[in-house]
Amino acid sequence: MIPTTMRAAVLAAPGRFELRQVPVPEIADDEVLVRVSRCGLCGTDIHIFKGHYSADRLPLIPGHEFSGHVVRTGAAARDVALGTAVTADINVGCGRCFYCRKNEVLNCPTMAQIGIHVDGALAEYVKVPASHLVAIPRSTPVEMGALVEPVSCIVRAVKKSRLRLGESVLILGGGPIGNLHLQLARAVGAAPVIVSEPNPGRADWARRSGADIVVSDPSQLAATVREATEGRGADLVIESVGLPVLYEQAFELVRPGGRVLAFGLTDADAQARYHPFKVVLGEIGLQGSVAGMGDDMREAMTLIAHDRVRLAEFAETVYPLARIAEAMDAFVNDRRINKIQIDMG
Ligand SMILES: NC(=O)c1ccc[n+]([C@@H]2O[C@H](COP(=O)([O-])OP(=O)(O)OC[C@H]3O[C@@H](n4cnc5c(N)ncnc54)[C@H](O)[C@@H]3O)[C@@H](O)[C@H]2O)c1
Ligand SMILES: [Zn+2]
Ligand SMILES: [Zn+2]
Known part of the structure; x- marks a missing residue:
């Protein structure tokens, strides 16, 4: 009733x-x-x-x-x-x-x-x-279905960013959303997966979730990324915090020919600067991604049902x-x- x-x-x-x-x-x-x-x-x-x-x-x-x-x-x-x-x-x-x-x-x-x-x-x-x-398939506990929406946002982001096997990825921010970026980057075979996260508890969470490198001291980030990528910078940099200063940093840490994924939500009127000259000569891509919808949702459900995300x-x-x-x-x-x-x- x-x-x-x-x-x-x-x-x-x-x-x-x-x-x-x-x-x-x-x-x-x-x-x-x-x-x-x-x-x-x-x-x-x-x-x-x-x-x-x-x-x-x-x-x-x-x-x-x-x-x-x-x-x-x-x-x-x-x-x-x-x-x-x-x-x-x-x-x-x-x-x-x-x-x-x-x-x-x-x-x-x-x-x-x-x-x-x-x-x-x-x-x-x-x-x-x-x-x-x-x-939600019978084999999946119903409470896990409540996580399909957040996972679907990352499914869409992986598609939009065209992240592929063997590509290096730098994730700025290891909150719940950064953690899902890290897990799906691993799932598609990206390597190495580097996470930048100043909060020690969340940095540990990133390590437990399979990040290859976790940087919690921002002053070490640029050197660590260079060392992990033969001096080039990451194939893909994901902003998953929402700070203009990190959007600017993303362009410093991406390799020539690489992409920046705009994902973290800034204030509506925030602005960040980039250098058109470097973007042109470096052929750098900027891609936004928002929410998860349609097939992104169904694919997220499939990944959850098959334990591809922890x-x-x-x-x-x-x-x-x-x-x-x-x-x-x-x-x-x-x-x-x-x-x-x-x-x-
Ligand atoms: N585009 C989309 O579809 C979409 C979907 C969901 C969430 N979001 C956005 O993604 C962002 C992350 O979401 P969340 O729930 O994980 O947020 P959160 O606030 O829980 O996590 C952000 C993390 O960034 C860390 N951080 C702060 N300053 C940093 C710095 N200088 N360098 C590196 N890390 C730093 C914080 O310690 C925190 O752990 C938010 O902006 C949210 O609005 C976007
Ligand atoms: Zn949400
Ligand atoms: Zn319409």
């Missing part, structure tokens, strides 16, 4: 979560209702929480990294079996425009992301277009929905915590 109201963590104003009893979302014909099991918090949620992002959408139920089970289907979505374990592609576009057809949905004029622009999964139920469901550390800190405010406070302030998931009970 599906109730008519549900518990939800409503971000009422920047910095203020309220646990409210709200109506269960009504679904359209092409949508399904998902009973949420788990929902992860990520850096984007911190930006929304602090009012840097989506402030015009409040009150909002955030939550965009989720998994659960289908409990109701719209008239045009009856082919989805009730009880199916699912996660979802949160990037909902018109489905018809130039960008949607190219799986570049974030540029669709009507694009809305579940949990970022419209109500998401920090609640007992969330509604999703049936076309955006990604089934995700235990991403699911070890779990709070119940009732303690959302405490969970967000810990996520913002406790640098020892890598990732938090909310259990919907």
Whole structure:
């Protein structure tokens, strides 16, 4: 029996979560209702929480990294079996425009992301277009499905950066996202994989996750990268922090003929400088990558289902929905915590 109201963590104003009893979302014909099991918090949620992002959408139920089970289907979505374990592609576009057809949905004029622009999964139920469901195989624990969205961002980044077997890669930043870049770089056979991360706990995490070289003293970075790449610089440098100064450094550390992957989110108006002369003579590429959508999601699910990514550390800190405010406070302030998931009970 599906109730008519549900518990939800409503971000009422920047910095203020309220646990409210709200109506269960009504679904359209092409949508399904998902009973949420788990929902992860990520850096984007911190930006929304602090009012840097989506402030015009409040009150909002955030939550965009989720998994659960289908409990109701719209008239045009009856082919989805009730009880199916699912996660979802949160990037909902018109489905018809130039960008949607190219799986570049974030540029669709009507694009809305579940949990970022419209109500998401920090609640007992969330509604999703049936076309955006990604089934979680029976052999995969349902909580792991809540990690498909973050992994899909890195799947897309690997494709956009054209990272290949035997290429050297430098990852600036060893947060949860940098850690996933490192794991997928290894999965595609990149070598050596170098991670720059000043936080000792996260530097250790990078070592445990298979980085060939971890640099925690920034003053040693340039020399270490040169030594590891016969003096050339890395084939690919990934900015996974979001600081203009690191974007500038990326161009110093990439080899001639190499690529810089722009991934870390800076402030919207931040600028970084580069030297056109060096970029031309060095034939250096700059490639952005944002989110994961469509096949990126399905491929991420496949990698998780086949244990190509080690995700235990991403699911070890779990709070119940009732303690959302405490969970967000810990996520913002406790640098020892890598990732938090909310259990919907
Ligand atoms: N493009 C996308 O699709 C996408 C998707 C998800 C996240 N992101 C962005 O990726 C970035 C990383 O995400 P996260 O969740 O890992 O963030 P995070 O803040 O948890 O981690 C960033 C890490 O960078 C480290 N760092 C700080 N200064 C550094 C420096 N000078 N050199 C090297 N490392 C330094 C920090 O110690 C921290 O461990 C964020 O900017 C996030 O917004 C982008
Ligand atoms: Zn996220
Ligand atoms: Zn579109």
